[in-house]
Each structure stands twice: as structure tokens, then as C-alpha cells.
Amino acid sequence: MSRIQTTLSSLAAESRKGLIPFITAGDPAPELTVPLMHALVAGGADIIELGVPFSDPMADGPVIQRASERALANGVGLKQVLQFVREFRQSNQATPVVLMGYANPIERMGAATFVDAAAQAGVDGVLVVDYPPEECEEFAGLLAGKSMDLIFLLAPTSTEERIAQVGRIASGYVYYVSLKGVTGSGHLDLEAVGSKIPEIRKHVKVPVGVGFGVRDGETARAIASVSDAVVIGSRIIQELENTPRERAVQAVQDFISGIRAALDK
Numbered sequence: 001m002s003r004i005q006t007t008l009s010s011l012a013a014e015s016r017k018g019l020i021p022f023i024t025a026g027d028p029a030p031e032l033t034v035p036l037m038h039a040l041v042a043g044g045a046d047i048i049e050l051g052v053p054f055s056d057p058m059a060d061g062p063v064i065q066r067a068s069e070r071a072l073a074n075g076v077g078l079k080q081v082l083q084f085v086r087e088f089r090q091s092n093q094a095t096p097v098v099l100m101g102y103a104n105p106i107e108r109m110g111a112a113t114f115v116d117a118a119a120q121a122g123v124d125g126v127l128v129v130d131y132p133p134e135e136c137e138e139f140a141g142l143l144a145g146k147s148m149d150l151i152f153l154l155a156p157t158s159t160e161e162r163i164a165q166v167g168r169i170a171s172g173y174v175y176y177v178s179l180k181g182v183t184g185s186g187h188l189d190l191e192a193v194g195s196k197i198p199e200i201r202k203h204v205k206v207p208v209g210v211g212f213g214v215r216d217g218e219t220a221r222a223i224a225s226v227s228d229a230v231v232i233g234s235r236i237i238q239e240l241e242n243t244p245r246e247r248a249v250q251a252v253q254d255f256i257s258g259i260r261a262a263l264d265k
Contacts, residue, residue, distance in 0.1 A: 003094070011228075027240065029245065032245070034088050041092060043252070043254070046096075047097075047124075049100045052078055053071035055068070064237055078105040086122060098126065098151060099126050125143075126148065127152070149171040151174065156177075170204060216235075216262075236252060
């Protein structure tokens with residue numbers, strides 16, 4: 001059983017909901033990435049999604065696009081991201097880390113080489129936005145051989161056929177994007193989310209995390225009422241953008257602590 005599966009099973013046994021924050025590796029500065037990861041854990045994160053900077057993050061809204069641009073300008077790519085995970089693992093062997101990004105950096109490194117390097121670094125799961133389920137069974141097998149999970153996105157527009165395809169391959173959890181469009185956009189429609197989750201659960205046996213549009217404790221708690229975990233990303237990046245660098249780590253910890261408290265009410 002992977003670290004992700006162990007973590008989410010333990011939460012379910014305690015009737016608690018998972019908190020999965022996202023940050024972009026290398027933003028706002030490379031030397032802050034590992035301290036920010038530790039701050040997320042201190043604030044109550046159960047799993048960390050670590051964004052791999054990419055020049056054309058097509059599924060991301062302007063907030064995370066800006067984070068990727070800053071990270072790339074700071075010289076951070078996939079190899080540096082893996083190094084951040086290695087550093088994080090020096091003092092944290094428990095919290096699962098998921099790399100979230102796009103196919104191009106993995107393809108450039110080579111899938112098998114990437115999987116080996118990610119496993120050695122201490123990565124627990126991979127979410128590749130532009131890897132469709134019907135084309136990555138071999139990649140899923142490589143990850144499974146190293147006890148890592150392949151996580152997929154599902155959306156309001158996902159057909160029953162696509163949900164079933166994801167259900168056959170996905171492990172760890174699936175990430176349901178609650179809005180049509182890109183990250184950080186739109187208005188959260190809890191009723192629409194609540195009606196889609198049962199359709200997903202018919203085919204997907206792993207936990208369902210929900211993100212896009214989660215901005216505060218109130219929306220996080222609402223999402224948690226219909227899901228297994230809450231994913232929050234753009235709002236954290238905004239916190240980093242609006243906070244002086246010397247206070248960024250504490251600001252993120254305080255923000256996540258507030259979300260955690262709302263989920264545990």
C-alpha cells in the first residue's frame with residue numbers, strides 16, 4: 001500500500017477529510033520550497049501536491065501560470081523539483097508528495113528514468129494533466145512497480161466512459177475539478193459537485209478529492225461534505241503573491257491551519 005493510500009485510509013477510519021494543498025516548486029524562490037512544504041504539514045496538510053513548473057500550463061489559470069513563470073525564471077525544472085522532495089524527505093518520511101504537471105518534462109527525461117528518479121527522491125504519486133487514461137497504462141504500471149500512484153483529473157464534462165477508464169487505472173485518489181475552465185476561475189456550485197460525485201463513485205473506487213474554487217474555510221468545509229478530500233492551490237499562490245517573502249512561510253502555515261480547523265469542526 002502506498003503512502004497516499006495509507007494516509008487516506010487512516011483519515012477515513014477517523015471520519016476526517018483530507019487536506020491537499022498545492023504549491024508550485026520554485027515559487028516564490030527555490031530556497032523557500034522545502035520550508036513551505038514543511039509549513040503546509042505544520043498547518044495540517046495530509047498530502048502535498050507539488051507543481052512542476054512548465055512553460056505552457058494549459059489547465060491552469062493566471063495565478064498558477066504566474067507561479068510557473070516565476071519558478072522557471074528562477075531556474076527550476078523537473079530535476080530541481082525532485083531535489084526538493086529529497087530534501088523534504090530528510091526530515092519527513094510520512095507525508096505523501098504528489099508531483100503535478102505536464103507530460104513534456106517527463107517525456108524529455110524518459111518515463112522509466114523519471115519513475116526511478118521520483119521513487120528514489122521519495123515521491124508518492126504523479127498527476128500528469130495531459131496524460132489520458134487510455135494512453136498511459138504502461139506508465140501506470142511503472143509507477144505501481146515502485147509503489148507510486150497515478151492520479152487523474154475528472155471534470156464536470158467527463159463522460160461516463162471516461163470516468164470508467166479512469167476508474168480502471170487510477171490509484172491513490174482522483175482529483176475532481178469542480179468547475180469548467182482553468183484553475184482559480186469561476187463560482188463554486190456545490191449542488192452540481194454533489195450530483196457528480198455519486199456518478200464518479202460508481203466507477204472509481206479510490207477516494208475523491210475536489211478542487212478548483214476552494215478559497216476559504218467555508219468553501220473547504222462545504223466541499224468536504226461531499227468528498228473525501230479538499231484540494232486548494234490558487235488561493236495559496238495568491239497568499240504568496242500578497243505577502244512579503246520573509247513572512248511567506250508563516251503566512252501559508254497560518255492559512256492552511258485555518259482551512260484545517262474548518263474541516264475538523
